[in-house]
Amino acid sequence: MKLVISPDAFVIGNFSVKWYGVIMAVAIILAVSMAIVEGRKRQIESEDFLDLLLWVVPLGYVGARIYYVIFEWSYYSKHPDQIIAIWNGGIAIYGGLIAGLVVLLIFSYQRMLPPFLMLDVITPGVMAAQILGRWGNFFNQEAHGGPTTLHFLQSLHLPDFIINQMKIGGTYYQPTFLYESFFNLIGLILILVLRHRKHLFKQGEVFMLYLGWYSIVRFFVEGLRTDSLYLTSGIRISQLLSLILFIAVIALFIYRRKVVKPKWYLDGSGLKFPYSRD
Secondary structure, three states, rough: OOOOOHHHHHEEEOOOEEEHHHHHHHHHHHHHHHHHHHHHHOOOOHHHHHHHHHHHHHHHHHHHHHHHHOOOOOHHOOOOHHOOOOOOOOOOHHHHHHHHHHHHHHHHHHOOOHHHHHHHHHHOOOHHHHHHHHHHHHOOOOOOEEEEEHHHHHHHHOOOHHHHHOOOOOEEEHHHHHHHHHHHHHHHHHHHHHOOEEEEEEEEHHHHHHHHHHHHHHHHOOOOOOOOOOOOEEEEHHHHHHHHHHHHHHHHHHHHHHHHHEEHHHHHOOOOOOOOOO
């Protein structure tokens, strides 16, 4: 008999700890650690990232939930008691990214830190967190694609534990969580290899590379998923937003290169330790 992995990591009495929660906790720790290490090289103190964490994580989840509720309003308007029931599922990563971006911009302004440099520094950690986070969908058997065959999954040379987990209710499904995780890993490796090359990235462009890369990946992966949020019939919200973001990234890159002419990424913040914001 082929076993399916339980979404519960472990159980203590009547309380169960989900793999999704464990993975997200590890992802957050990894993201912050990566930002701290890189931030020190760019003259940004560790405490700035730790303080930012206290705001961006809870408000990011709130943003992810609000985004989902807005585009599922036809349901939540009839079941308002379910709006805060996040434990029943229903968050959208784009909502979390938008909320996180707003929080970071406000935080950077208050701390007098270059916002685009902050975005560049945290970008690889955010990507790593997304790569890990998608495996939470794997354990929950959610965010998958349409029906497929055992033969197709085997043709991808996937390990048995992934193939078994993709059999839901007697039907095999496309492992879209894996597609997104894998291609984001390629993007992360690309950024890590290139970001320290002299005179390659201006401040803000590491972040823009991530945003452009993720937009492309999400556009194609979203087309395979069965749980998409729709603006209208046939128009998936995440695909539309991905297209808009990709165009916006190109326009912003050209504008900043020609008009703003920002500092190079490797120049850092220009602040020297210890520094004061009084």
